[in-house]
Amino acid sequence: MRRPNPEAPIGVFDSGVGGLTVARAVADLLPHEAMRYVADSAHQPYGPQSVAQVRRHALAVLDSLVDEGVKMLVIACNSASVACLADARERYPVPVVEVVLPAVRSALAATRSGRIGVIGTRITIASRAYEDSFAAVAPHTSVVSAPCPRFVDFIEQGVVSGPELEALALEYLAPLTAADVDVLVLGCTHYPLLADLIGAVMGPDVRLVSPSEETAKDIARILAAEGTARPAAQGPASVLVTQTGASEQLLQWAGGLLGSRLLPHSRWTRRAAV
């Protein structure tokens, strides 16, 4: 395998705007690393689709990022991590980072009672990826999980508050509050964008955990181990945000989360739908 060029960007991918929460953590920890972010807005939301469909969509986007010469792939989407991680690791000559296990690690560091809640899309919850990981390494934790299928739809419309969403949150989160969890894993990268609302429903004693910071640390570790980090002396690098569809909200969220790091021509860059 040819060593990737340290000057090359990191490729970050999600179905929509959720992965921007991971990109933001990477931008904070590794400001000198350039990123290319792709939202597969032509095919989102992933959650209601079959594992096979999500795998096909996700690999098409990852293929395009590898063709553009990224030095690393970040699957900043729980549903896609569940669906295609093994395929991606087989298929590409660059490291592939996912988000499920960083979230598990964060949750284990944060819990005191060992009662952990997990919310995610239908695909992620049905895969039992979180339950299995907790059971494997911390068999005495008890995990309660709940799918929150419609959260992504609201976020992709730019809606993060209001009575309809609040009623939905109360309904979705009821099994978690009933189980008296002390940590809630936001097992979908979109959900940190609802942290205010989710935190209000769960109450101040429940810690919300997302994979973004731990994923950024994994990325830093791999770049260091492979000798492919971009030298910090070269100063801050930019983030190019693109999409496969035509979401109006994407640039709004990207501007809010990435600020001046966002490349101006993100505003018009479009990819062909795959």
Add this chain to the structure above:
Amino acid sequence: MRRPNPEAPIGVFDSGVGGLTVARAVADLLPHEAMRYVADSAHQPYGPQSVAQVRRHALAVLDSLVDEGVKMLVIACNSASVACLADARERYPVPVVEVVLPAVRSALAATRSGRIGVIGTRITIASRAYEDSFAAVAPHTSVVSAPCPRFVDFIEQGVVSGPELEALALEYLAPLTAADVDVLVLGCTHYPLLADLIGAVMGPDVRLVSPSEETAKDIARILAAEGTARPAAQGPASVLVTQTGASEQLLQWAGGLLGSRLLPHSRWTRRAAV
């Protein structure tokens, strides 16, 4: 979902004879549970094939087990677990048990130094499933892994010793002995059948760990939780071993590992290749 019938058998599946090591542990822990074992001998070995190919073969066999009315599926094959666990959990109305995380749990209980070795097929090692699981839950362990692609071929021929295999073991295991691991995960269910040879190469201070006992415990736990265990009072149940191909060795190994539990007509039962 209709509650599965406690009288129904547990379906256990592998590419070949390796999963019999798991079936044996289940037979020991849960003697009153009937099992149907399918070896996909028409398509083994899985290790050298692509993730997509293994997924297709494995789901075809799992489909046939579900059609026969098993109450649970055990993917007693690391390569297939890596390739199709999320698909299987989505596809079937019965619980699906895999083998990677039980092995991780066993290794963490066994290691003292935190230096853990993992051997497996090409697919399993390339997926980084073990590295990720250890990194997620025990970040201070150090994991060294090595693919051992040809071990399965020897085992499927019934060969577990001899100079050629010894030379291969010395070559494959060299990175593990050099890394001074204190635990070696047998990350392919075939490998316990080479435990004598592997143990001799690694030396008496290295503990060999396989998923079989922990997987059997997972199965017991799920049957209890779902209320689908077969009552122990009904006495020992039998194991029907079948295959998609025509391996001569399968019944040899099955007889050795399952003894009188093996149903006599296993000798002639054949499935159509899928």
